[in-house]
Amino acid sequence: MAEQAVLADPNAPWGERMGTPDRVIVGIFVGIPFVAVIASIVVLWGWGVTWRDLVIGAVMYVVTGHGITIGYHRLFTHKSFKANxxxxxxxxxxxxMAIEGDVMTWAADHRRHHQYSDQPGDPHSPWRFGRSVPALVKGMVWAHVGWTFNNEKTNQQRYVPDLLADRDLQRxxxxxxxxxxxxLLAPAVVGGLWGAGAWDGGAAWSAFFWAGLVRIGLLHHVTWSINSICHLAGSHPFRSRDRSGNVWWLAPISGGESWHNLHHADPTSARHGALRGQIDSSARLIWLFERLGWAHDVRWPNEQRLAARKAT
Structure with missing residues (x-):
């Protein structure tokens, strides 16, 4: 009875428990792309990937990856800018299309992460089990993928009432x-029709595997790496109350998300890679949207804002 009372509390950090159907769905959409990434090594050894697969996969990766970094993360979760x-x-x-859940679920988990970052209540901290080597290994696995099977769903009424009230996002x-x-299927259709006088089933299957499954699996692991690697390693030029760090080599494939230290020091900043030489394609696209008149009220970092957060 006590547990039910806690779970019914609209102010609790989590709501209902994850049921078996939810776990099966997570297992399918996490497990199959992961297996595809592993299998790609075997497939590549056998006959390789075509340049068409790479082009289709790259386009899909850029679109879906920035849908997460610019849309789910900087716009919907942190309100770094306003969009038409x-x-x-x-x-x-x-x-x-990135297959990381709907925007309400994603944003609720991430807002909860910022509230409890690397503390009890954080849904995916690698420090969850302690600081010993075995505990950190276990925590790394947890932060990277284990948390997606967690039994506690984040309370959306508490964390994302603004998104729940948005009819466009509901639709x-x-x-x-x-x-x-x-x-999943668009890459196969494009691959099967690309440059052929008739439908090419082999090209369709190849595009489905590489530009569909492998692309999704790769994007999942890049996203999860921000949760795991960027909270265990990296530089800390800015003050934050957690262990978020900058991992430079993840920046090009994460849309600039791996400049994670500034993000936790200043979560509403539209640019995460604010220092010289830091690649942040998500910020560059937001800048373009602003120039086109599609985005406004962008929260760009300035010298004063950065100086106030510099580590001493």
């Missing part, structure tokens, strides 16, 4: 199954 309606809907759809969430199916 077409851009807002487009980013929500692009993020959904995109309702269309999630169709959007996921499109993300």
């Amino acid at each position: 309606r077409p851009l807002k809907i487009g980013l929500a759809v692009a993020g959904t 995109v969430a309702a269309w999630q199954p169709a959007i996921v199916l499109f993300s």
